[in-house]
Amino acid sequence: MILSFAVSGYRSLRNLVLPLDRVTVVTGANGSGKSSLYRSIRLLADVAQGRAISSLAREGGLTSTLWAGPEIISRTMKSGEVPVQGTRRTSVVSLKLGFSDEDYGYAIDLGLPVGDGTSFFNSDPEIKAEALWAGEALTRHNEIASRNGPSVRVLNGQGYRVPVMRNLVSFDSMMTHAADPRDALELLVMRERMRSWRFYDHLRTDLDAPGRVPRIGTRTIALSGDGADLAAALRTIQEIGNPRLLDEAVEDAFPGSRIEIRVTDGLFEVLMYQHGLLRPLRTSELSDGTMRYLLLIAVLLTPRPPPLLVLNEPETSLHPRLLEPLGRLVATAAEKTQVILVTHAHQLADQLAICDGCLRYELRKELGETVIDDVDSPRWNWPKR
Known part of the structure; x- marks a missing residue:
């Protein structure tokens, strides 16, 4: 079961780290960021299929999906004492996605390319860093595999981190190109686990x-x-x-x-x-x-x-009378699979919220940023470039 999901710099999701449970229900008003949260989870799954770059292209490219607000939203901006405005950046522009389950954690950092201007694909995002680790949060002690630029290193059986690739291109993930049953079994296990996630939104x-x-x-x-x-x-x-x-x-x-x-x-x-x-x-x-x-x-x-089933607004076109049976159907499915459900239907959300092993998140917008009140965020560290 996935224990936490993290996203940074994706549309209105400036920086979220959410604990997940057997059933996680996401609600909120139109424009609060529900669809962005759904898409970010699906984008993470696309990494294991080798489709992350093309998926971003369908959304208008990396620059169209990046957080468009200021790098830091100060207390005075929130109170209205000063206008919302950008300042000189102190960190690189990036879109980060990651999760941790009961065994491993994985994260990826996508950024803007540094090209020489000769390629027609200079606007394609690049994979700057990736990491696979054991346990809840990434540390320098529990890292199993890491990617920085074109180099991939894996922890071998003797406890040493050794290079297994030195020329991985910027648009390929170590998840698809370095997973190996002999040298990187954990990467292979995680890749197949992510590939088995299922999404339904249309x-x-x-x-x-x-x-x-x-x-x-x-x-x-x-x-x-x-x-x-x-x-x-x-x-x-x-x-x-x-x-x-x-x-x-x-x-x-x-x-x-x-x-x-x-x-x-x-x-x-x-x-x-x-x-x-x-x-x-x-x-x-x-x-x-x-x-x-x-x-x-x-x-x-x-x-x-599947290990994870993600549903986006399944109640569309359903009569309100069918929401209770749908809630019971979701609860039955959750006995064998983890479910993330994004919904406008408060009746459905209320029904599932009283079930054992259910978390409910109400999304709202504040200065263009999606926020969730009273969330006890798990410990989280992003891989370094």
Whole structure:
């Protein structure tokens, strides 16, 4: 389980170190930084896939995602005694992301390039430093692997930090290029752990949604991001997961209803039987809310739960009556996987907040910065460049 998440210099997240629990619920008004927090966690996961630089490019590049306020927000700025203004910088410009779990911790520092002006890619961010360590917070005693510039060093079996790479390019992570079962097993373990995190923020339910169309199905232990393989995912739960929980989740949300997966000419399709109707409804006939709830069932009852599941506003298009069943569904999933849930729905947040092993954060903006009141931040140290 991830114990803490840290981010610095990303959009409105100037400097946050948050403890996490089995369920972590994030709420707040529009513009308070909820989406930025979600994206920062997803960006950290992209490091293990080798996609961090391209992900930043899709957001407009590093300069578009960096904290745009002053380096230091003074007490007098907060009180309004002096205007919010920048001062001469005392530290380098950087975007930092990191986390620690029960075994290891990892952090990455991305910064602006120092180029000679000849490359067309001089605006690409560079990976300045990375570190992998054992324990809660990075120290010079518990560091297992480190990257500074092009050099990667790893702690060997004799207790010495030895170089394993000397020419790692600035856009490649040691997580993807130095992980090795013989010389850097811990890096390999952490990389695969991060690659198994799952994120859902755009489960389509419109009339042209991929999940409404019958299609060829294969065993599906993780629903795709657009929900295209809904029928296969639900059938996978019925065959190798927990079909009883699936039936109960449908009944809880839609009393008197049940679902069936039908295969015609090799095409998988979801049919929904509802009390009082003489024939089942096809997914093309379901409301957006019903469709979304079936997608969430497939996400949360996966037969192979990931170590971390992150949901961004799953309540979109759901009727308020479905929020209580959704809360129970999330609580059931949290018995086997860690969940981070970003939501506008206070009813859903309130319901989960009373569960054992749940933390709730209410985000707000202060002078453009996302802040959270009364957070007991864990000890944290960033790797040095």
